[in-house]
Amino acid sequence: MTVDVQPLAMIVEDEPDIASVLVAYFERDGFRTISARDGETALTHLDMLKPDIIILDVKLPKKDGIETLREINQRGDTPVIMATAMGEDLDKLLALKMGADDYVVKPFNPLEIVARARAILRRGLKSARHxxxxxxxxxxxxxxxxxxxxxxxxxxxxxxxxxxxxxxxxxxxxxxxxxxxxxxxxxxxxxxxxxxxxxxxxxxxxxxxxxxxxxxxxxxxxxxxxxxxxx
CATH class of the missing domain: 1.10.10.10 (Winged helix-like DNA-binding domain superfamily/Winged helix DNA-binding domain)
Known part of the structure; x- marks a missing residue:
């Protein structure tokens, strides 16, 4: 019997309250989740656990989100949604230029992030079918x-x-x-x-x-x- 494995979302966020809310909403939608509070831990999880999609905050300790995004792209094609603070247009533009698949602005609606993640994964499946x-x-x-x-x-x-x-x-x-x-x-x-x-x-x-x-x-x-x- 074939068992369908739900996609794994990695939440990279150093604010525990925000991270726990995102984890709850993703898991409610059927995702499996893994969390990281800094860029270095996120890259370790990426290598070991191979998440299907990453929600990545820009402002992170040890290694910021932009540098972490750069290394994620060097290691493969895992889709990334960047989270930026309101008004930080430079961060948003830089994230897209660096290869992020989408971005959201804080404070955000967690339902919207989950919906965007689902849409990105569906687009990936459609591309694969070509x-x-x-x-x-x-x-x-x-x-x-x-x-x-x-x-x-x-x-x-x-x-x-x-x-x-x-x-x-x-x-x-x-x-x-x-x-x-x-x-x-x-x-x-x-x-x-x-x-x-x-x-x-x-x-x-x-x-x-x-x-x-x-x-x-x-x-x-x-x-x-x-x-x-x-x-």
Whole structure:
């Protein structure tokens, strides 16, 4: 049975009352939480616990929020909401320039912060869905591009529209066997092409992958169709 793990929010705030309120509201919304009262502790938690999102105050002891944000960005792409005091426009602009995903101004409504955190995480999930990978093959739906990775090289695939549709359809379930009729419907649904047309497109895709040093894809399954990756 698969268990859904709720996202982990790290609250970096040196004022205990504010931190406890934020923790309460995030946990009420289903988040798990971890707290830190200074930037150094926040970075330690980041390395050990890998939070999904960080609420980061600008004014912190030991290492301020701007410096902490800089190091967070150097260590990965964890989204950050900065908290600034009212009227500190310079801090807000600097936070956004440094790569914060959003900011809120104190005194703030904790419900608003939780809602913003949820929105940022949803945007991240949607962005992730634009990318699909299987083995050395990568599809980027947003840019309508396909790539292969061979060791340290990442090379673009020059595909026709039908080839792109076919590859995109198969890369999302790379070990599943697709029938010719299913692939035909998914990639040429509005045409009068026959099922054997799929064989021709598969052959072209194999050749294009092979030209880039990628072999062993589009395994034929006798009497059924094709799978992208072999078992």
């Amino acid at each position: 990318i699909a990978k299987a083995g050395a093959v990568e599809i980027d739906l947003e840019s309508h591009s396909a790539f292969v990775t061979d060791g340290t090289r990442r090379q673009a695939l020059d595909l026709t529209l039908t080839e792109f549709r076919l590859l995109n359809h198969m890369v999302r379930s790379p070990r599943r066997v697709f029938s010719r009729s299913e692939l035909l419907d998914a990639c040429l649904g509005e045409s009068d092409a026959v099922e054997r047309t799929v064989d021709s497109h598969i052959s072209h895709l194999r050749k294009k992958l092979s030209a880039l040093g990628i072999d062993g894809y589009f395994a034929g399954v006798r009497g059924v169709g094709y799978r992208l990756l072999s078992e």
